[in-house]
Amino acid sequence: MVSFSRRDFLGKGIGCIGASLAVSNSWARATTSVFLNDPDIIIELTAKEVTRNIDPNTSAKFWSYVGKVIRGPKETLGPSNGSYLGPTIEVKTGDRVKIIFKNSLPEKSIIHWHGLDVDHKNDGHPSLAINPNGEYVYDFVVENRAGMYWYHPHPHGRTGFQVYQGLAGLFIVRDRVEESLNLPNKEQELRFVVQDRFFNDQGELEYRPSMMGAFGDKLLINGKLERKIKVKKGLYRIRLLNGCNARVFNLALSHGEEIKQIGSDGGLLEKTNKLTNFFFAPAERVDIVVDFSAYSEGEVITLEGLPLVEGRGKKYSVVEFEVTNEVGQSFSEPTGLAAYKRILPQEATNFSNPKVFELVPKRGLGWTINGHGYEPNAFEDNEIIKFGDTEVWEFYNPTGMPHPMHIHGTQFQVLKRLPGQLTGCLDSGWKDTILVMPGDRVQVLKRFNTYKGIFLYHCHNLEHEDMSMMRNFKII
Ligand SMILES: [Cu+2]
Secondary structure: OOOOOOHHHHOOOOOHHHHHHHOOOHHHHHHOOOOOOOOOEEEEEEEEEEEEEEEOOEEEEEEEEEEEEEEOOHHHEOOOOOOOOOOOEEEEOOOEEEEEEEEOOOOOEOEEEEOOOOOHHHOOOHHHOEOOOOEEEEEEEOOOOOEEEEEEEOOOOOHHHHHHOOOOEEEEEEOHHHHHOOOOOHHHEEEEEEEEEOEOOOOOEOOOOOOOOOOOOEEEEOOEOOOEEEEEEOEEEEEEEEOOOOOOEEEEEHHHOOEEEEEEOOEEEEEEEEEOOEEEOOOOEEEEEEEOOOOOOOOEEEEEEOOOOOOOOOOEEEEEEEEEEEEOOOOOOOOEOOOOOOOOHHHOOOOOOOEEEEEEEEOOOEEEEOOEOOOOOOOOHHHEEOOOOEEEEEEEOOOOOOEEEEEOOOOEEEEEEEOOOOOOEOOOOOEOEEEEOOOOEEEEEEEOOOOOEEEEEEEOOHHHHHOOOEEEEEEO
């Protein structure tokens, strides 16, 4: 449990004037990057090759972020538990964080803080990738509300490979609103990074990219093959990241139990959203509560993967929860969660004329957006946005493959999904990645009001992204 001190809202060791500049002041953000205070937290993250056991008998070589805390609470970095995943970073809204990234890989890399609203130079744009043995220093104030964000590499053309090698980690943000809700915590707050990987006969990780993406025949949870978890009788908060390169899941609970969604990419919803199943695309996060109180000792409740299309394929187990005879801490199911302001469609400057981004393959380029591949220095007219504007963007997918679209910068909201024949798309709350199913048109409302500069939007099927389904947009 994170405790909140005065510094959360006042900055560190400075008066109110300094704090108002450093924390949550859009004027300060837009006009200056000069901080008046020292970072609350300084950490070092080194990307390097490591050997990790994915079960007690199997070890393999991975690439991993290895971290250390230089300043701030040592709990800022969670334990690695022998996983290849990078340490879970845990901070509070308003913290100023300095991260020293060291590249000990044999190729260029850069880190993107997925879902965090930071300026261009802190966003891990591919143009900022550093050479082997290079160093890049990030320095930003965490402006996002409480939520489960994550970090991963973003060098153009190599993101899929580097993530598949193991480079990824969770970035948890806490705030006072979340704390006041008394949601299940400590042992009863579980976080799972779900990934698939292929290992060859020698037990080595094998990356097999194709037009469909790179998949695996083994599922891993938090970098381990063990997917059975013991739970006490009680209410649990379960937070999931789809950390796969390309796999889209359709998840449901066995026993036909209703899924109670409390949060999305950008943190808590206003109220619980009840689902029978949900589609879960690469880079999306979901926050659910599950009550194991009524089950008897030894009973197993499974988070199951269902076929994406009914009747095509078998269901499989993703995580199994085995109920013990122990009774957990008592938490009650939340009624109201965290209120937030809806973006009104009328706020959008192009409300009656959405910008349409068609997700299509093109001969010679691979996957594209509106027929354009990634161009580091070119912008279409619809990729130039006036600072302060709100816009409607429509992603249209005429292909047979799902495309999870991610937009850097501020979190957005879903306006509508057409024809939206599938139920269970995670469209509620604040989003940074939206699944565009075959045939769907998804309209999102986004504010471009925090930083000027160049940012990315792209498919988060990482092989699609590397094959150039990625573009820049510029806020001027
Ligand atoms: Cu795609």
